[in-house]
Amino acid sequence: MSKISNGRFMKWSSVIATLSTTVLALTALITVFLTVTAWKVQQDASRPYFVLIESPKVELGNELSLELKFNNVGMHPAVNLSSETIVFDDRFAGKPIHHDESAIVNEISKDASSSLVMTIPSDEINPQQLNINAYYVVVDLQYADPILNKSYSQTIYMKWNGVQEGKLQPTVHVKVEEKSKILDYFQKQGIDLNTRS
Numbered sequence: 001m002s003k004i005s006n007g008r009f010m011k012w013s014s015v016i017a018t019l020s021t022t023v024l025a026l027t028a029l030i031t032v033f034l035t036v037t038a039w040k041v042q043q044d045a046s047r048p049y050f051v052l053i054e055s056p057k058v059e060l061g062n063e064l065s066l067e068l069k070f071n072n073v074g075m076h077p078a079v080n081l082s083s084e085t086i087v088f089d090d091r092f093a094g095k096p097i098h099h100d101e102s103a104i105v106n107e108i109s110k111d112a113s114s115s116l117v118m119t120i121p122s123d124e125i126n127p128q129q130l131n132i133n134a135y136y137v138v139v140d141l142q143y144a145d146p147i148l149n150k151s152y153s154q155t156i157y158m159k160w161n162g163v164q165e166g167k168l169q170p171t172v173h174v175k176v177e178e179k180s181k182i183l184d185y186f187q188k189q190g191i192d193l194n195t196r197s
Contacts, residue, residue, distance in 0.1 A: 045075075046074060046075040046076050046147075046148075047074050047075075047076055047145050047148060047150070047152065048072050048074035048076050048077060048078035048108070048110075048143060048145055048152070049072065049073050049074040049152075049154075050070040050071065050072055050073070050078070050141055050143075050154060051070065051071055051073050052068060052069065052070060052071075052156070053069040053070065053071045053113060054069060055170065055171055056068045056137070056158065056160070056171045057069075058160060058168055058171065060127035060128075060163070060168070061127060062122060062127070063119050063120060063121055063122050063127060064119070064120040064122075064124075064125045064127050065117060065118070065119050065120070066087070066117070066118045066120070066137060066160065066171075067115055067116070067117045067118075068115065068116045068117075068118075068139060069113055069114075069115050069116075070113060070114050070115075070116065070141075071111065071112070071113045072108045072109065072110055072111065072112055072113075072114075073110075073111070074110065074145075075110055076110070076145045076146075076147045076148065077107045077108060077109045077110065077112075077145075077146060077147075078107070078108045078143040078144065078145065079107050079108075079143065079144050079145075079146050080103070080142075080143055080144045081103065081104040081108060081114070081141065081142070081143040082101065082102065082103040082104075082141075082142050082143070083101065083102050083103075083116055083139055083140065083141050083142075084099075084100070084101045084139070084140045084193060085098065085099070085100050085101075085102075085116065085118050085137070085138070085139050085140075086098065086099050086136075086137075086138045086186075086191065087099075087118060087120060087135050087136070087137050087138075088135065088136055088185065089133060089134075089135060089136075090133060090134040090135060090136055090159060091133070092181065092185045095189065096189065096191075097120055097124040097125065097135070098118055098120050098124070099191070100118065102116070107146070108143075116139065118137075129163065130163065130165055130166045131162070131163060131164055131165065132162040132163040133162050134159055134160060134161045134162045134169070135159070135160050135162065136157070136158070136159050136160075136174065136178075136182060137158045137159070137160055137171070138155065138156070138157055138158070138182065138193075139155070139156045139158075140153065140154070140155045140156075140193040141153065141154045141155070141156070153193075153194075155193060156173075157173065157174040157178070157179055157182060158171050158172065158173055158174065159171065159172055159173075159174050159178070
C-alpha cells in the first residue's frame, strides 16, 4: 500500500471513529434523558392524591351538615393536611355562608380515609324549608409528601342542588364554565385559596 492510500485510509478511519463515538454519546444522552423522565413520572405517580370515596353526604336536621369522605389513593403518605372549605349561593349573591379552615395532624397513609364535615347554622339555611336553593361547595386541600419532600394542592369544586319540594337533590361536580364564575366570585370576595391564616 502506498503512503497516499495509507493516509486516506487513516483519515477515513478517523472520521468513522469520530462519527461512531458521536453516535454512541448521543445514544447515551438520550438514554439518560429517557431514564430521568421515566423516574420523574414514576415519582409523580407515587405521590399522595386524594379522591372522594362517595358522593358527599347531606343531612338536614336542626342544621345543614355536609360530610365529605376522602381517600389517599397515592402510594406515599400525606402529612400536614389542611383544608379550606367555602359554601356559597349558586347565584353568587352575598358573602359565603360557610368559610372555614381545618388541619389534620396525623399522617394519612395509602388507602387511609379522612372525613371533612361542614355544619351550616340554621340562621344561614333553614333546613326545615321545602325548597332550598343550590349552593357551591369548594374544598381546597394542601398537603405534603414526606418522602419526596414536596407540597401539593388540590381544589374540588362541587354543587349541592339544594332541596326541591322537600326532597334532597344530589351533589355534582361543577362544569368547566362554572369554575371561571366561581373564581371571579372569589376575587370579588377577596378569597385566596393559596393563603391560609
